[in-house]
Amino acid sequence: MRKKRIVIIGTRTWELSSIHLEYFVKNDANIVGILESPTEGITTTTSGGSSSKPINVVAEELSIPMICGKPKDDGVMDQVREWAPDIVVVIGYQFFLPDEFLNIPPMGVLNFHTSLLPRHCGRHPGFWTIWYGDEQSGMAVHFMDSGLDTGEIAYKSYVPVENGDTVDTLYDRIWKSDEKLVKQLLDDVESDSVPRTPQDKSEYTYNYVPHESDFEMDYRQPAQLLVNRHFVKPGKSCVVLNGNKYPIAECAAIDEPTTSRNFKLYVPYEYDGSLVFMTPNQWLRVDQLTVDDIAHCGLEIARKELGEVYKIG
Numbered sequence: 001m002r003k004k005r006i007v008i009i010g011t012r013t014w015e016l017s018s019i020h021l022e023y024f025v026k027n028d029a030n031i032v033g034i035l036e037s038p039t040e041g042i043t044t045t046t047s048g049g050s051s052s053k054p055i056n057v058v059a060e061e062l063s064i065p066m067i068c069g070k071p072k073d074d075g076v077m078d079q080v081r082e083w084a085p086d087i088v089v090v091i092g093y094q095f096f097l098p099d100e101f102l103n104i105p106p107m108g109v110l111n112f113h114t115s116l117l118p119r120h121c122g123r124h125p126g127f128w129t130i131w132y133g134d135e136q137s138g139m140a141v142h143f144m145d146s147g148l149d150t151g152e153i154a155y156k157s158y159v160p161v162e163n164g165d166t167v168d169t170l171y172d173r174i175w176k177s178d179e180k181l182v183k184q185l186l187d188d189v190e191s192d193s194v195p196r197t198p199q200d201k202s203e204y205t206y207n208y209v210p211h212e213s214d215f216e217m218d219y220r221q222p223a224q225l226l227v228n229r230h231f232v233k234p235g236k237s238c239v240v241l242n243g244n245k246y247p248i249a250e251c252a253a254i255d256e257p258t259t260s261r262n263f264k265l266y267v268p269y270e271y272d273g274s275l276v277f278m279t280p281n282q283w284l285r286v287d288q289l290t291v292d293d294i295a296h297c298g299l300e301i302a303r304k305e306l307g308e309v310y311k312i313g
Contacts, residue, residue, distance in 0.1 A: 001028050001030050002028050002029060002030045002186060002189075002190055003030060003190065004030060004086040004087065004107075004189045004190055005030055005032045005083070005084060005085045005086045005087075006024070006029050006030055006031050006032065006085055006086065006087055006088070006089055006189070007031070007032060007033045007034070007035065007080055007083050007085040007087075007088045007089070007105070008021060008024065008031055008033075008034045008035070008055070008088075008089055008091065009034070009035045009036075009037070009088060009089070009090040009091070009092075009093045010034065010035075010036065010037065010055045010090070010091045010092045010093060011036065011037040011039065011055075011092045011093060011094075012036060012037075012039065012054040012055050012056045013039055013054070014092040015051070015052060015171070015175065016091055016092040016112065016114065016171070016175065017054075017055050017091045017092035018052035018053060018054050018055055018058075019051075019052045019175050019176075019178075020091040020092075020112060020175070020178060020182065021034075021052075021055050021058055021091065022052045022053070022058070023178065023179045023182040023183075024089070024182055024186070025058065025062065026179070027179075027182060027183045027186050028186070029186055031062075031064050032064075032065070032083045032084070032085060033064065033065045033066070033067070033079070033080070033083035033085070034055060034059050034064055034065070034066040034067075035066075035067055035068075035069070035076065035080065035093075036055060036056060036066055036067065036068040036069075037068070037092070037093050037094065037095065038068060038069065038070065065083070067079050070095045071095060071096070071097050071098060071101045072098065077100065077101055077104065080101070080104055081104055085104070085105045086105060086106060086107050086189070087105050087106075087107040087108060087109070087110065087189055087194075088104070088105045088108075088109040088110070089109075089110050089111075089112070089185075090109060090110065090111040090112065090144065091112045092112070094123070097109065097144060099146055102144055102145070102146075107189065107192070107194070108143050108144070109143065109144040110141055110142065110143060110144070110154060110185070110194070111141070111142055111143075111144050111149070111151075112139060112140075112141055112178075113125065113139070113140045113141075113142060113149055114126055114137075114139055114171060114174055114175075115128075115129055115137060115138070115140060116136065116137060116138050116140055116156060116158070117140040117142055117149055117153060117156075117199060118149075118150070118199040118200060118201065118203045118204040118205070119134070119203060119204075119205050120205060120207050121148055121149035121150070121204060121205065121206045121207065122148055122149060122206045122207035122208065123207050123208070123209055124167075124207055124209065124210065125137075125207060126167040126170045126171050126174075127167050127207075127210060127232055127233070128207045129161060129170065130161065130165055130166075130167070130170060130228055130229065130231075130232040131210075131214070131229055131232060133221075133222075133225040133228065134161055135160065135161055136158060136159070136160060136161060137158075137159055137160075137161050137170060137174060138156055138157045138158040138159055138174055139155075139156065139157045139174050139175075139177075139178055139181060140153055140155070140156050141153070141154045141155040141156070141181065141185060142154060142199070143196065148206065150199060150201075150204070151199075152196040152197055152198050152199065153196070153197045153198075153199060154185070154188075154194050154195055154196065154197075155181050155184060155185060155195070157174065157177055157178060157180075157181050159173045159174050159177060160173075163224060163227070163228060164227075164228070164231050165228065165231065165232070166231055166232055166233070166234070167232055167233070210233075215229075215233070215236045215237045215238055216237075216238055216239075216240055216245070217229075217237060217238070217239050217240075217248075217277070217284070219265045219266055219277050219278060219279050219284065220265065220279075220280065221279060221280070222253075222279055222280055222281035222282065223253035223254070223279040223281060223282035223283055223284040224253040224281070224282065226251070226253070226279065226284050227251055227252060227253050227284070230248050230251055235247055235249075235290070239268075239277075239286060239289065239298075241268065241301065241302055241305040241306065242305040242306060244305060246289040246290065246291065246301055247289065247290040248286060248288070248289060248290070248298075249287075249288035249289060249290045249295035250286075250287040250288040250295070251284060251285060251286045251287060251288075251298075252284075252285045252287065253282045253283070253284060253285075254276070254282060254283050254284075254285045255282060255283075256282060256283055257271070257272075257313070258312070258313065263278040263312075264278070265277075265278055265279075267310070268302045268306065268309055269309065269310050269311070269312050270299055270302075270309045270310065270311040270312065271283070271285075271311070271312045271313060272313070273299065274286075274287060274298070274299055275287075275298035275299040275301075275302050275309070276312070286298040289301045
């Protein structure tokens with residue numbers, strides 16, 4: 001068992017918390033307490049569930065003291081002080097930690113954030129990584145300060161973002177590569193040598209909670225990016241026909257069979273028996289749209305809504 005005392009903060013329903021706690025335990029972390037998040041009102045873009053044991057189960061099995069609450073709830077900060085941690089590690093927690101809390105551990109508070117900070121600060125970084133078409137993602141472990149994911153970077157890991165990724169598959173690729181990062185962190189904590197690199201504030205981007213309008217197809221973007229946005233939350237992306245929204249059940253990016261560019265954005269066309277839309281790069285072919293949870297031919301739905309769909313070729 002290592003000597004430095006660590007308090008872990010996490011959420012029992014999030015795999016981010018459970019899989020990383022598993023890494024800490026496996027690498028002999030001296031965990032003296034766990035602060036668990038209340039689960040009411042938290043938001044996520046993952047499908048939920050975990051292949052690892054929830055943090056409350058691990059706490060019970062290893063007799064690690066655990067409390068549940070928000071930082072300013074009665075007794076929460078007093079209990080954390082009682083545990084006397086050298087460092088606090090946050091691995092999945094949606095509540096703001098005030099300066100009073102951040103000042104408890106002498107070595108500071110470190111947070112695991114699933115993006116390459118300073119890009120995609122805030123909530124749902126995996127969703128926005130795919131939505132914006134980033135080619136690379138990873139994990140950033142940073143010191144927490146009074147800003148929102150603005151503190152100095154201690155470590156980063158890197159993975160590719162692949163066409164067809166969902167939030168789940170992207171997070172799975174990142175999190176399953178993180179054990180070496182956790183081991184390095186624990187080694188450096190023991191020797192009081194955790195690195196600190198200031199973030200480049202000019203590269204800062206902040207995420208917000210996805211809005212329904214974010215799932216409408218934006219044909220100003222390349223077709224493959226639109227397909228990837230469909231995969232990020234299957235069943236949520238939609239096309240708008242005659243003012244009505246239709247969720248996409250199946251779509252694909254296809255190469256343009258003609259050199260003509262005399263087409264309009266946001267206008268549906270028929271090509272080779274399929275519904276297609278123009279984008280700046282390739283065409284978006286919408287094979288199936290959903291009506292009352294049943295998939296239908298996209299072109300048939302467009303014809304019913306519009307009466308006529310201009311045919312190409």
